[in-house]
Amino acid sequence: MSSASPSPALPSTRPRTVLAPEDWRARARAHRERIARRTDPLVALRMRGEKHPVQDFLFGYYTHSPAALQRWHSGAGVVLADDDGTAAAAEAAELGTAPRGEWKHWRRVEAGEVPGVVLEGREVGGWTVDVPVFLADRASGAAFTRELLARTAQRAARLGCFGLHEWAMAYRSDVHGVRHSQLPLRLGAAGTDAVVEGSRIRCTHFDAFRFFAPEARGLNEGEDGVLPTREGMRDMEQPGCLHAGMDLYKWAYKLVPLVDSDLLADCFDLAWDIRRLDMEASPYDLTGVDDLSDGRGGYEAVRIEEPAGRAEYARRQREFAERGQALRIRLLAVLEGAG
Template sequence: MMGTTTATTGTETVPTENATATTVLAEADWRERAERHATRVDAATSEHLRRRSAGERHPVEDFLFTYYNLKPARLRQWHPGAGTLLAGEAARDRLSERFYTEPRGADGGVGLDVPAFLAARPILDFVERLLSSVASRPAHLGCFGLHEWAMVYRTSEVRHGQVPLRLGHEGTDRVVESHRIRCSHFDAFRFFTEPARPLNTLRPTREAQADLDQPGCLHANMDLYKWAYKLAPAVPSELVMDCFDLSREIRELDMRASPYDLLAWGYEPVRIETAEGKAAYMEYQRDFAERGAVLRERLLDVCRSLRAHASV
């Protein structure tokens, strides 16, 4: 069975060897999208690049470029995503890039070589299972960001040595000891200090990540950015940046609710050790869970598209 490709500049359909519908972008359209993306990335990364050049460190925003290790130059590269062909002579320049091909019968369009991509990126199964599992669960909103407190519990070796603790070491320890800690995310739990680990009611592991991650978790929602760029260039770059922007906002809350005093960097604390702070944290968390659910579903759509294109 042959599928159809619909050009974005008219109603003409072009048969391709795919059994799934494929969008064709006219050259003027995809060039405009690529330029908009570059402008968006430049605005989001310019301060980081300036600081990096000056040898300056930032306790909040560096995380987006260190823990999440996609370089700004790679983030700036625009990709249309799976199921989209680029028309025009200039599109042939993309053939020098990994995973781009010119399908037979595509009337010169250039797009993602799905079989080659899937052969080189076996992570799709894990990502799709993880995203689907998280999407199926209700959001738990009562963790209050205590993972950051557990990372500095009963230790003088804190992760951000240049930033003071709001309540000092003893005050920070008292907050940890006076709360029930229920961290479900392995990549937060693995940074707990040894004395803090037994205080967690869960025992997250990498193998159990799909069974434990839940949509209210700040880190599970920040990680949407990681899964988006790990599946690039199959994920449209606009979606990667939507995930980046959400991750950036969540990171700010993560650190504002942490034990660190970030007033010198312009961040007002969310004092989760108080009732008012807990209520504020949960409101932020609820909003992020709702917005993360939308992005998670968009990423799942990409996974489904890859499956569909690979099955023909």
């Protein structure tokens, strides 16, 4: 797969688009419905004191709550028309939250305050993302994210890891136990160890590598002999890594409300789909586990200990890398446009 370069910078992020109340409230509802199709079943499980062994990861390892994910943000450069504040008040009552004007990094725009904020031939007031305040509050985080995404986007995807990070985490489970204790190991402890010992482990992602069993860390080849570290993320992150693809969701929600909710939801969808493969290719037996949200039923093992399974893994990994690169470029465009 060829590497991609970041998109050119967007124009200034001063408000340049105005949405009528009925328009932006409809978009907000559509976003909530899109997210709820996946999060509501997980929330229902939690209410019963249960966890989903696959997709709960997206709200355990990642810190954005289902309620926060369901909040709709227009992104920078948009005014949500609401002259008298009634639309925001109605939204708050519907959501059971504070009005949008009290959400962090949002501000009021009065009619006539910003040139071009016009709806049906008249100047209007409303709500918009406070880009300067956001950038002041998140300067170091935004700079780190921009550099990480840009450097990752320009690297070629490496597709030879075959998801062995999950196997390395379960190595020597007779001594250390396993992270997903509610699931049995598909090949048992000895069979799992044999796969680890008979494979080349080439993990490049620190937040996977740090969970390796102690005895497995020395088996990791990393990238040309260089092992992943927190400090080395910007030098090693590459678009073929499943966890780098899932992490696009993290970078997106950390940039909310600068990032719009359509882009955030697209990153969440990618993370959801990647997590499916992450666990299907793992050493765990997912028999009887339901996906819950998309009508696909259960999970099918991707047997990476066999040639056919490795080919299947690499094929899907390549598709995810391509999806991830497109989202990475979109996130970079937001950061570049914000200045």
